[in-house]
Amino acid sequence: MSNTATVTAPDAPAPEEQAPVGQIKLRHALLRRLTDVVCLPASRINAFERAVTGDLVVEMLRLAPTEERRRVADRLSNLSEPPNVLVRLLMRDEPDVARPLIEQCASLTDVDLMACARDADVEHRRMIASRRGLSEAVTETLLSFGEETVIEAVLRNDTARLSQAAIEGAVAVSRDARGLCAPLLRRAEMRPSGAFVMFWWSGPDERRAILQRFGVSRDVMQDSVDDLFALAAAGGWSDPVTRKALQFIERRQRNRAAIAKSPFKSLEEAVAAAEAGLNRELVSEIGYLSGIKPLTAAKIMGDAGGEPVAILCKATGLTRGDLQRLWRGLRRPEAMADGSTHPDWDRVQIIYEMLAVDRAQTVLRYWNWSLSSALTPTLLRAIREGDDELIDEYSMPERAAMLALAENFGR
Known part of the structure; x- marks a missing residue:
């Protein structure tokens, strides 16, 4: 007869606080021994034995105290092939238990994360967001929850790779979480399309960084399509797609055709009239003469920071004096109570001077392209209703308009 006792497991094991002290010590010893087996090198245990042992450890961990679970997670974090069932259980445990695996285990796959x-x-x-070498699939999953702390951790992780879809999603979140603007601008994946729309809700330092980094020249495009302007003009600019693209590329900013219909002889004359005070009609007229739509002009004039006004003046060849007249027409302050230059006016002048035409x-x-040219009836309805499903996911102008104009429609 064998001397080995038969072990009969109870249907419902008692939690440790209800179990006798002797049972608790035995349970801890067994858990540690089985963990030792799981952590044996591949030369001592095969994958199937490790998996079966892991299944037993899972059952014991469900009733183990936090410190024991954390100790097991810490040991598993150094394994090259930890049992997946154990990894899944402990990664979803409370943060102090999951931390060693999430932060240190190099064998975790994208699927696990x-x-x-x-x-x-x-x-x-947030812990996953700080791991080294995160793939685009993992970062896109993390950013999909729209959590500011997680998004910021991903953006500050220099080893993480982000897709353009993830960057666009982070730009959208930054409209309500302004603290994301600075880390977004430090990402190499950031593109002008996202930066220019984020400009509208960025702070002064971020705005300046956007202009310095993304305010690019169009020389290469202009040289490449120079001969096509004559062909488009000969065809009466009949193709709207070609017309919009060439209007973006061309060197001339002002709308000469608008002068013939305007009550003003020039853009300068309209700006001079604006010094006495701006109204909707005058803003629209300045927009037409500047080669932009009234909606774009209204967005520029209504901006609280004032930098877009400097950009409008520099792009259209207006002088610094014209900028000052427009600033006064907007009833914006030029000086402080002590006579010193107002910070807003000082900043706007610097932006005007630093930018090339x-x-x-x-x-x-x-x-202008994103705020007006993309405004289809469907997009306008989407902005009013806040329905992102109506937006063409591949159209950057539509996405930019949705973000930049949403506040104007009461969202």
């Missing part, structure tokens, strides 16, 4: 991000809490997603035109035309 994405599943944990979807199933666990914001603190788990061609680069200012690029910014102005992108705004």
Whole structure:
């Protein structure tokens, strides 16, 4: 007869606070021994034995105290092939238990990380966001929750890779979470389309960074299509797609055709009239003469920071005196109570001086392109109703207009 006792498991094991002290010590010893087995090198245990042992450890961990679970997670974090069932359980445990695995385990796959991000809490997603070498699939999953702390952790992770869809999503979130603007601008994946729309809700430092980095020249495009302007003109500019693209590229900013219909002889004369005070009709007229739509002009004049006004003046060849007249027409302050220059006016003058005409035109035309040229009836309805499903996901102008104009429609 064998001397080995038969072990009979109870249907419902008692939690540790209800179990006798002797049972608790035995349970801890067994858990540690089985964990030792799981952590044996591949030369001592095969994958199937490790998996079966892992299944037993899972059952024991469900009743183990936090410190024991954390100790097991810490040991598993150093394994090259930890049992997946154990990894799944402990990664979804409370943050202190999950941390060693999430932060240190190099063998976690994208599938492991994405599943944990979807199933666990914001603190788990924040820890995942700080891991080295995150792929585009993982970062896109993390950013999809729209959590500011997680998004910021991803953006500050220099080793993480972000898709353009993830960047666009972060730009959209930054409208209500302004603290994301600065880390977004530090990302190499950031493109002018996102930066120019984010400009509208960025702070002064971020705005200046956007203009310096993304206010690019259009020389290469202009040289490439120079001969096509004559062909388009000969055809009466009948193709709207060609007309919009060439209008973005061309060197001339002002609308000469608008002067013939305007009550003003020039843009300068309209700006001089604006010094006495701006109204809707005058803003629209300045927009027409400047080669932009009234909606774009209204957005520029209504901006609280004032930098877009400097960009408009520089892009259209207006002088610094014209800028001052327009500033006064907007009833914006030039001086402080002590006689010193008002910070807003000082900042606007600096923006005017630092930008080259061609680069200012690029910014102005992108705004006009995205804020007005893309405004279809469907897009207008989407902006009013806040329905992102109506937006063409591949149209950057539509996405930019949706973001920049949403506040104007009461969202």
